[in-house]
Amino acid sequence: MRPALAALAACCVVTHAEPSARLVPRNYTPHHVLQCSDGLVLPAWQPLEDVPTYEIAFRGVVYFLALMYLFIGVSIVSDRFMAAIEVITSREKEVRVRRNGSEQIIVVRVWNETVANLTLMALGSSAPEILLSVIEIAGKNFEAGDLGPGTIVGSAAYNLFVIIAICVVVIPDGEVRKIKHLRVFLVTATWSIFAYVWLYLILAVISPNEVEVWEGTVTFLFFPATVLTAYIADRRLLVYKYLKKGYRVNERGVIVEAEGDGSVEMALKPGGDDFLSDDEEGREQEKSKREYVTVLRELRRQHPEEDLETVERMALETLMSRGPKSRAFYRVAATRKMTGGGDFSRKISERAQSDLSEVKAELQRRESGSLSLEPRGPNVRFDPDHYTVMENCGTFEVRVVRAGDLNGEITVQYTTEDGTAEAGSDYVAAQGSLTFKHGETEKTFSVQVIDDDVFEEDEHFYVRLTSPRGACLASPSTATVVILDDDHSGVFSFPQRDFELTESVGTYDLRVVRTAGARGKVRVPYWTEDGTAKNGVQYESAQGNVIFENNETEKFIPLHIIEEDSYEKDVLFYVNLGEPELLGDDDNPVATGNEANHLATLPEEEAVVAMMGLPRAGEITRAQLRIKESKEFKNTVDKLVQRANASIIIGTSSWKEQFSEALTASSGSDDPDEPPSCFDYVLHVVTLFWKIVFALIPPTDIGGGYVCFVVSIVCIGLVTAVIGDVASHFGCTLGIKDSVTAIVFVALGTSIPDTFASKVAACQDKYADASVGNVTGSNAVNVFLGIGVAWTLAAIVHWSKGEKFEIDPGNLAFSVTMYCSEACLAVLVLVLRRRKSIGGELGGPKTIKIITSMFFFSLWLIYLTMSSLEAYDVIPGF
Structure with a gap:
């Protein structure tokens, strides 16, 4: 206990010593002389000698507040960077998908989600830590420092232990969130642990106290290796999965059956033939x-x-x-709420x-x-193109219309043509010419029908337009005329067996037709019958009679269809027709049972003639109605769902929009109409400077987001450089070593936005990938990019001078070892939580999730305590 207290006292006691250079690896302040030197951007706070204790405390407070304010600034500019990344990675394309034997067009992102998360997304969330490491080593003339690597390791510990601890406990009681892409998570978790094992190997085993060029290069190359292996895991090892089952790869790079017609297809990679099957996106x-x-x-x-x-x-x-x-x-979204910018509800x-x-x-x-699709020039056609007339009508008018250019005079010939009806016995043949004067739009001519007393089935003939002059024929150029017999009661049926209607039709009028006669008043009973469509769910049952008046040839049965707003519907029900009855003037049936018995006593020939005069049911008396989804509704859903990506709204289209958002305080509540609270205004005023400064960054719509990407990363680098200087001055002023400052203060400050983002993602997402799955990938990328780039550059510079790039493993090796040991425990716990008793990495029963959260948080506290004690030589290191 005494050594620990002595170490803590050493953080605050100021002793006397001579000022030393910036490169001294240990920061402590003996006898009122501060061991600080000018930073890359900020000079040291003068004077450094004989500084009173109260002034040291004052300087520490100022540096701490400045550090917090800089963290807000780098968070805001990082979000501009993230918006650019989102615009870049949200590019979409259409691909053809074969599902259930048919092709569909779906919209998928050009960027694979796993690749985007491990490259640009990870770079966006970890840019401050990565740039801090690179800038620190460049600012120290390519000599090793403690702040950058310490921040990366400290941030990894915070991300893995604290963020997951929070995400586990914020899930409502009884609910769970499971990692969807488990293979990807396990791959990135393995790489994240290996990354820190590798650091220890190159610092203490392979080439102790030295980093060679090949070691730095290999460290960097592990980054594309991480992305590649995660991508392979994401694509579910398609080659192995299918080739071992008797499939082969054809010349298009598509997996097909080794024996057969290749009806089962799956693209090995998106975009190879722009053809996917059974794809996850679909x-x-x-x-x-x-x-x-x-x-x-x-x-x-x-x-x-x-x-x-x-x-x-x-x-x-x-x-x-x-x-x-x-x-x-x-x-x-998390940063906007933290800075009084509201959320994205509006x-x-x-x-x-x-x-x-x-x-x-x-x-x-x-x-x-x-x-x-009618012609644009002058044209003529029938309107309408179908006529139904009674045999006793005498004559009727046929209408021809002119459309398009109405200038000038045009002529067209017409002529009748036999169908089942014959000219001379059923109608009078007609032919002639029609002349449309300038501006005339319609003409008519008469056709005569011949009446007789002989029973006949319904017959038809045609009228055709021919030989136009000054115009062309448009569709329809042939009209059909149906002659209905008026000597008998007729045959009653549906015009067809199958009908298809949409659920949005409301009331559908089902047509019943009367053929082979139209004499007399006839009653036809009808009723509905359930199929896969059920009464009261998809339609309303109906039962009743349709009444055909004398010479009436069609009636409609109203059927009410219930709209369910179903995306895909295919259900059936039926409508039946009963035996028609001929009605008298008193609306009572004429053909009673006695009359039917009387007909049976007549000679056969007389009975047949008498029966032909009575109404009868036709061939189709049972109609099948198929209810389908509304095509308009389906198309609307298809288009809207393709656009329903809330992520892309974080981009901006103009500087005006950016400055308007920067100068406007918004409510932090979920209701966009609620006015900002006092706290929202306070946050807005505090962060207004950063908002206005970074509103100058080009909007994301310029250059597809790439211009914003480049400018934002430059701004992050500038702010990070200042953070590095302030953090170093803060540490040396209070006698805190850079390694401890990095893992406690800097790592915490740069990770706060990610904490809020993960918390919201854990609550709102169905899966845990956005909140937990990305942590391990981000930790691996931090090492491979942040330390890999920095140490590779430094090793190359020293190699070019014939020198060695020397690094004192010191506290870093101990911190790495502590982190790796605890990280293995953390990943093991997450995997065990996937058992049925809990069901997922996050949430679960209240007691279990509290215990898990406390366990993860204690891992972080142990890591901080042990690393700090080792830094002050309270416990032995490596």
Whole structure:
């Protein structure tokens, strides 16, 4: 205990010694003389000798507050960087997907999610730590420092232990979050632990106290190796999985059956032939579509007074809010709340309204563009092209219309043509010429029908347009005329067996036709019958009679279809027709049972003639109705779900938008209409300087996000350089070593935004990948990029001078060993939590999740304590 107290006292006691150079590896302040030197950007606070104790305390407070303010600044500029990364990685393309024997077009991202998370996303969240390591070593003339590597190791410990501890406990009781891409997590977890094992090997085993060029280069090359292996794990080792089951790879790079027609296909890589099958992206979109429909249906029940478009917008907002989001979105959203910028509720609402309007307009344009293909010049056609007339009608008029250019005079010939009806016995043949004067749009001519007393089936003939002059024929150029017999009661049936209708039709009028006669008043009973469609769920049952008046040839049965807002529907029900009855003037049936018995006593020939005069059922008396989803609704859902990506709203389109957001205080609540609170205004005022400065960064819409990407990383580097100087001055002023400053203060400050982002992701996402899965990958990238780049550059510079790049392993080797040991325990605990008794890495029963959270947090405290004690030689190191 006494050595520990002595170490803690050494942090605050100021003793006397001569000032030394910046390169001295240990920071302590003997006898009121501060061992500080000018930094890369900031000079040391003068004077350094005979500094009173109260002034040392004052300087420590100032440096601490400045450090906190700089952390806010680097967080804000890092979010501009993350927005650029999101725009870059959210690029999409259309691919063809074969599912259940049919092809579909889906929209997928160009960037693989795993690759994006381990490259640009990891760089965005870890940019301060990585740049701090590179800038520190460059600022020290390529000599090793403690601040950069210590921050990377300390940040890794904080991310793995503290962030996961928080994410475990914030899940509501009884709920769990599971890592979806477990293989990717295990691969990145292995690399993250190996990264720190590798650091220990090159510092203390392979070439003790020295980093050679090849060691630094290999450290950096482990970064693409991490990305590649994670990508292979993400693609589920397709080659091994399928080739071992008797599949082969064809010349297009597609896995097909080794024996057979290759009906089972799966692309080895996205974009190879722009063809995927059984792809994860397609399945996720299908799930999103069904979720959208479910939300829409629920909102329509909750808001029956709202119109459909308003409810669709509300459903899209809900889908965008609930849906999976990128690491960049959660990071930016967390920073906005921390700095009084509010959340993205208003932007999501505006984006949903914009997307809905664009989709509706696009569908309307597509529909209107396909309605008419008639010629643009002058043309003539029949309107209508189908006539149904009674045998006793005498004559009727046929109408021909002119469209297009109405200038000048045009002529067209017409002539009749036999069908089942014959000229001379059923109608009078007609032919002639029609002349349209300048500006005339329609002409008519008469056709005569011949009446007789002979029973006949319904017959038809044609009228055709020919030999136009000054115009062309448009469709339809042939009209069909059906002659109905008026001597008998007729045959009653449906015009076809199968009907297809959409659920959005509301009331569907099912047509019943009367053929082979139209005399007398006839009653036809009907009733519905369930199939896969059920009464009261998909349709409302109906039963009754349709009444055909004398000479009436068609009637309609009204059927009410219940709209469920179903994305994919295919259900059946049936409508049946009973035996028709001829009615008298008193609406009572004429053909009674006695009359039917009387007909049976007549001679056969007389009975047949008498029966032909009575109404009878036709061949099709049972209609099958298939209810399908609304095509417009389905197309709308398809388009909206493809656009329902809330992550892309973090980008900006203009400097005006950026400065407007920078100068506006927003509410931190979930309600976008709620005014900002006093606390929101305080946060806004405190961070206003950084918001205005970084609003000067080019918007993400310029150059596809790449311009913003480059400028943002330069700004991060500048702020990080100042952070390095302030952190070093803070440590030397209070006598805290750089290694301890790094793992406690700097690592904590740079990781706070990630903490809030992971917490929100844990609560809102269905899976734990965005909150936990990215931690291990980010930790590996920190080492391979942050230390790999810095040490490679330093080793090359020293090698070019014929010198060795020497590093005192000191506290770093001990910290690495502590971290690796505890990280293995942490990963083991996460894997064990996937058992059925808990069900996932995050959440679970209240007692279990509290114990897990306390265990992870204690690992971090142990790491900090042991590393700090070793730094002050209280306990032996390596």
